[in-house]
Amino acid sequence: MTHPEKEYDIVVIGGGHAGYEAALAAARMxxxxxxxxxxxxAIGRMSCNxxxxxxxxxxxxxxxxxxxxxxxxxxxxxxxxxxTLNSRKGPAVRATRLQCDKEWFxxxxxxxxxxxxxxxxxxxxxxxxxxxxxxxxxxxxxxGSPIGSKAVVLATxxxxxxxxxxxxxxxxxxxxx
Numbered sequence: 429m430t431h432p433e434k435e436y437d438i439v440v441i442g443g444g445h446a447g448y449e450a451a452l453a454a455a456r457m458x459x460x461x462x463x464x465x466x467x468x469x470a471i472g473r474m475s476c477n478x479x480x481x482x483x484x485x486x487x488x489x490x491x492x493x494x495x496x497x498x499x500x501x502x503x504x505x506x507x508x509x510x511x512t513l514n515s516r517k518g519p520a521v522r523a524t525r526l527q528c529d530k531e532w533f534x535x536x537x538x539x540x541x542x543x544x545x546x547x548x549x550x551x552x553x554x555x556x557x558x559x560x561x562x563x564x565x566x567x568x569x570x571x572g573s574p575i576g577s578k579a580v581v582l583a584t585x586x587x588x589x590x591x592x593x594x595x596x597x598x599x600x601x602x603x604x605x
Contacts, residue, residue, distance in 0.1 A: 436462045439567055439577040441554045443471035447583035448537055449497050454581075455547035456496070462575060463541070464567070468551045472502070472537035478530040483513055486523040498540055506532040550575065 436459075440451040443465035451463040465471050480503040481489050493500035509527040541547055550569070558566040558574060566576040 434574070435566075435576040436460045436548075437577065438462075438579045438581060439464060439554075439575055440581045440583055441567070442583035442585065444583060444585055445472070445499055446585075447581075448472055448541060449492060449499060450581045450583055451547055452498055452541065452544060453496070455544045459546065461547045462550050462577070463547065464550045464552060464554045464569070464575075466551070466553050468549055469534070469538070471541065471549070472534035474528065474530050474533050478528045478533065480507075480526045480528055481523060482525040483521075483523045486525065489524075498537065502533060502537050502540070503528055505536055 438451075438454040438459045438461045440447050440454065440461065440463045443463055447463060447465070448471060451461050454461040463471070480499065489500050489503075503526045506528045507526040508529050511525045513523045513525055514521045541549065552573075553570040554567045555570045556568040557564055557580060558568060558576070564577070564580050566574055567580060568574055
């Protein structure tokens with residue numbers, strides 16, 4: 429496996445919504461950025477319910493949009509249904525939800541990523557962090573290749589044994605919900 433570079437300013441692990449937003453933000457700030465994704469065509473893939481926003485989430489999307497994020501733009505381009513939730517209630521509890529075309533959403537975001545200067549995709553699995561003197565210095569890929577980095581962003585979602593805390597109760601990620 430060949431990589432355009434072996435040293436980056438930032439390596440982002442994961443190609444979901446948080447991953448591509450982090451990688452795009454870093455590259456747009458002029459950082460040499462690598463996004464590690466197990467499958468290039470899975471970057472930006474939506475779940476079985478291809479919605480963006482909703483109660484408790486639309487305000488985050490609006491903040492991302494205000495900061496120059498891509499998810500809201502992509503939802504505008506690929507949206508097939510737009511709703512204002514709680515429209516009969518006060519403005520404090522209203523929310524926007526978009527249903528997106530499940531096939532076109534990842535295609536467009538992958539196009540944006542491919543045309544972002546300084547952003548490289550590495551199609552592989554990150555198998556370990558490289559640490560020196562207690563500091564992250566990069567990652568190791570599954571084939572043993574080292575990728576040096578000044579910073580690593582983990583955007584792997586909740587599928588790697590993530591913990592969820594509800595009060596004093598601790599749950600082991602999404603599988604327990």
